[in-house]
Amino acid sequence: MMRAVPREGAEQTLPGGAFPSGVATAPAGDPWRAHAVRIEGIVEEVPGVRSYDLRFLDDAVARDYRFVPGQFNMLHLPGIGEAAISISSDPAEPAQLAHTVRAVGNVTDALARMRVGETLMLRGPFGRPWPIAERTGRDLVLVAGGLGLASQRAAIRQLARHRERYSSVTVLHGAKEPASLLYTSEYEAWKASGLVVRGSVDGLADQGGTVDADAIPAWSGRVGLVTDLLSEVTTLSERTTLLCCGPDPMMTAVADVAMRRGVAADEIFLSLERNMACAVRHCGLCQFGPVFVCQDGPVFSYAAIAPFLRVPHL
Amino acid sequence: MHPENHPTRPEPRGVGSEELSVGASVWLPLDRLQGVIDALRADGMRVVGPQVAEGAVVYRDLERTSDLPLGWIDEQDGGRYRLTQQAEAGVFDHVVGPHSLKNFLFPSRDTIGRFLREDGTWKQLEDLPPEPPLAVLGVRACDLAGLAIQDRVFLGGEAVDPHYRRRRESLFLVAVNCRRAAATCFCHSTGCGPAVTGGFDLALTEFSGRFLCDIGSLRGAEMLAKAAAGSPLDRCTADEVQRARQQSAALEQAMHARREVPGEPRPRSMEMEGLRDLLFNNLEHARWDDVASRCLSCTNCTLVCPTCFCASVTEVADLSGDHVERERHWASCFTLDHARMHGESVRSSTASRYRQWLTHKLAGWIDQFGTSGCTGCGRCITWCPVGIDLTEEVAAIRDAPPPQEATP
Numbered sequence: 001m002m003r004a005v006p007r008e009g010a011e012q013t014l015p016g017g018a019f020p021s022g023v024a025t026a027p028a029g030d031p032w033r034a035h036a037v038r039i040e041g042i043v044e045e046v047p048g049v050r051s052y053d054l055r056f057l058d059d060a061v062a063r064d065y066r067f068v069p070g071q072f073n074m075l076h077l078p079g080i081g082e083a084a085i086s087i088s089s090d091p092a093e094p095a096q097l098a099h100t101v102r103a104v105g106n107v108t109d110a111l112a113r114m115r116v117g118e119t120l121m122l123r124g125p126f127g128r129p130w131p132i133a134e135r136t137g138r139d140l141v142l143v144a145g146g147l148g149l150a151s152q153r154a155a156i157r158q159l160a161r162h163r164e165r166y167s168s169v170t171v172l173h174g175a176k177e178p179a180s181l182l183y184t185s186e187y188e189a190w191k192a193s194g195l196v197v198r199g200s201v202d203g204l205a206d207q208g209g210t211v212d213a214d215a216i217p218a219w220s221g222r223v224g225l226v227t228d229l230l231s232e233v234t235t236l237s238e239r240t241t242l243l244c245c246g247p248d249p250m251m252t253a254v255a256d257v258a259m260r261r262g263v264a265a266d267e268i269f270l271s272l273e274r275n276m277a278c279a280v281r282h283c284g285l286c287q288f289g290p291v292f293v294c295q296d297g298p299v300f301s302y303a304a305i306a307p308f309l310r311v312p313h314l
Numbered sequence: 315m316h317p318e319n320h321p322t323r324p325e326p327r328g329v330g331s332e333e334l335s336v337g338a339s340v341w342l343p344l345d346r347l348q349g350v351i352d353a354l355r356a357d358g359m360r361v362v363g364p365q366v367a368e369g370a371v372v373y374r375d376l377e378r379t380s381d382l383p384l385g386w387i388d389e390q391d392g393g394r395y396r397l398t399q400q401a402e403a404g405v406f407d408h409v410v411g412p413h414s415l416k417n418f419l420f421p422s423r424d425t426i427g428r429f430l431r432e433d434g435t436w437k438q439l440e441d442l443p444p445e446p447p448l449a450v451l452g453v454r455a456c457d458l459a460g461l462a463i464q465d466r467v468f469l470g471g472e473a474v475d476p477h478y479r480r481r482r483e484s485l486f487l488v489a490v491n492c493r494r495a496a497a498t499c500f501c502h503s504t505g506c507g508p509a510v511t512g513g514f515d516l517a518l519t520e521f522s523g524r525f526l527c528d529i530g531s532l533r534g535a536e537m538l539a540k541a542a543a544g545s546p547l548d549r550c551t552a553d554e555v556q557r558a559r560q561q562s563a564a565l566e567q568a569m570h571a572r573r574e575v576p577g578e579p580r581p582r583s584m585e586m587e588g589l590r591d592l593l594f595n596n597l598e599h600a601r602w603d604d605v606a607s608r609c610l611s612c613t614n615c616t617l618v619c620p621t622c623f624c625a626s627v628t629e630v631a632d633l634s635g636d637h638v639e640r641e642r643h644w645a646s647c648f649t650l651d652h653a654r655m656h657g658e659s660v661r662s663s664t665a666s667r668y669r670q671w672l673t674h675k676l677a678g679w680i681d682q683f684g685t686s687g688c689t690g691c692g693r694c695i696t697w698c699p700v701g702i703d704l705t706e707e708v709a710a711i712r713d714a715p716p717p718q719e720a721t722p
Contacts, residue, residue, distance in 0.1 A: 031473040032426050036436050078429040078638035079631035104656050119435045277626045280473035284624030290681035311597045313666035
């Protein structure tokens with residue numbers, strides 16, 4: 001018998017209780033309505049990747065703005081274009097927004113040329129967040145590949161503040177080389193809050209090469225794939241909720257390891273990335289199988305999207 | 315002289331405005347249809363209707379009923395559309411052309427925001443240019459179904475598109491019951507036609523030079539009253555209404571009974587049952603490569619589809635760079651740009667792009683909007699330059715399931 005892909009996909013995508021209830025996946029009113037923000041600070045995180053501190057010009061907008069970790073904003077540079085970027089700042093300070101951006105395209109290249117004091121437009125927040133609020137008492141494991149950590153930093157800040165609500169919180173960060181590990185200056189603070197933080201570098205493994213420790217100088221830490229790091233985590237069990245963000249193949253590999261260790265498929269959450277223009281299920285660009293990454297996601301339970309994640313070029 | 319300038323007093327014969335109520339049916343001769351057009355225009359509406367232009371029946375601004383395609387028939391088949399004149403053909407005996415309501419409610423280019431930079435600071439301007447409300451004459455059952463589907467997309471979710479909404483809210487619809495079907499029509503399979511069953515202001519059924527006109531809304535009654543002012547319309551008898559319904563029912567039965575005749579275009583139909591699971595269970599079926607060997611990735615099917623809604627946004631700036639308009643324009647899943655990320659397209663092959671289109675239209679749509687995205691209008695078959703026929707592609711996948719292990 002052929003295995004039927006679950007019907008009623010919308011329900012499958014949003015299993016009961018998996019996501020925080022009452023979280024709006026789009027702002028009220030005109031979804032195209034944007035607000036001006038000023039760049040208050042720019043931090044060069046790693047080569048080609050900068051974090052932008054943004055403040056709303058309109059006090060009323062700043063006062064009303066709220067987001068939940070895992071959501072994203074549309075950053076709009078008028079005359080250039082718009083890009084969907086995860087919110088990387090602390091949700092407890094919702095009006096002090098930070099976005100970590102790699103310059104890889106038209107909009108992000110133009111953003112990289114902007115300076116402190118300049119303004120751009122912002123729409124948001126959009127999307128379904130990481131389901132951490134209702135996972136109290138569980139072992140949380142966050143796995144991030146490369147810039148994927150940017151989509152998890154807001155969650156990490158929140159978990160660090162409320163560490164006592166969880167059995168354990170482990171953050172695993174894999175990158176190509178030591179210089180591309182993100183937010184390294186914050187690891188000590190995260191650890192001081194009771195989080196386990198581990199990083200590993202894999203050299204050129206993601207380009208088909210083999211992991212070669214000797215090729216990575218000035219690194220005394222772990223060398224290998226982030227899945228190897230995950231295998232060593234002792235809090236990986238049926239009591240674990242795993243949150244993962246990275247390239248699609250890395251996320252399926254992480255899900256495989258987690259499930260072998262007893263983590264339920266519907267307790268594995270992945271944040272996907274796709275092209276998008278509207279962020280509210282209207283433009284169709286971010287479709288992935290039956291779901292819209294913008295508003296059905298970007299965070300999905302692995303159980304809901306696994307059949308589609310393994311189909312090439314979907 | 316505008317009809318609205320006449321008093322709308324009931325006359326002894328026929329029906330006056332008080333009896334032009336929702337659910338009633340009246341006879342509308344062709345010259346009185348002109349009165350409806352005049353009334354709509356006098357009400358400040360832009361009226362569009364089907365007209366012969368550039369070798370096809372397309373929607374254009376309509377002032378006179380004499381511009382309607384009286385006597386024209388469209389022959390349609392895979393990759394083929396030909397207009398021919400037929401002596402006995404009526405005003406609406408063509409079926410559907412390349413245009414649909416989508417062209418007006420969700421136009422191919424649409425300004426969705428204006429931005430101004432002053433003293434180095436950007437702001438979004440509130441005002442967008444006003445548009446006259448729209449009345450469309452000649453809308454078929456499949457296109458009313460397409461409209462209902464686009465309503466779900468743009469109005470039915472957590473976010474509402476304000477640009478679609480403002481046009482939709484003021485839209486006036488004069489529907490038409492089809493008297494014939496093209497070979498490419500399969501609304502009898504999708505359940506979208508051929509009978510018009512609701513969602514209109516006025517609906518016409520053609521009978522040799524005059525129309526049985528069903529009143530579907532208060533606005534419809536109001537416009538008809540203006541058209542009837544001074545010279546009342548004859549009310550249809552129950553038998554006459556029954557005859558009109560019978561005409562649609564007979565066409566539907568005939569569509570179900572159609573059989574392939576050698577040398578003639580194959581009459582289309584599509585088994586809709588279980589289509590969603592069939593397609594999602596066959597994402598790696600060999601047929602995707604087969605159809606890709608014929609598909610040109612030209613995007614025609616997505617452009618003529620009355621429900622395809624994909625769009626991207628471009629920035630249009632003046633020379634100073636201080637005045638920027640955001641322009642939404644139709645996008646197509648057949649282009650590499652549709653799924654482009656970090657400079658590369660997720661769907662790099664034609665097979666993956668055709669699969670995206672067909673699985674979205676017939677399967678993913680059900681998850682997303684609780685309805686199939688296909689109305690059975692057949693436009694994608696007719697306007698495909700190589701005549702790819704989705705009903706054939708679906709049948710091929712249905713007839714030849716892949717080995718079990720290929721299922722995701």
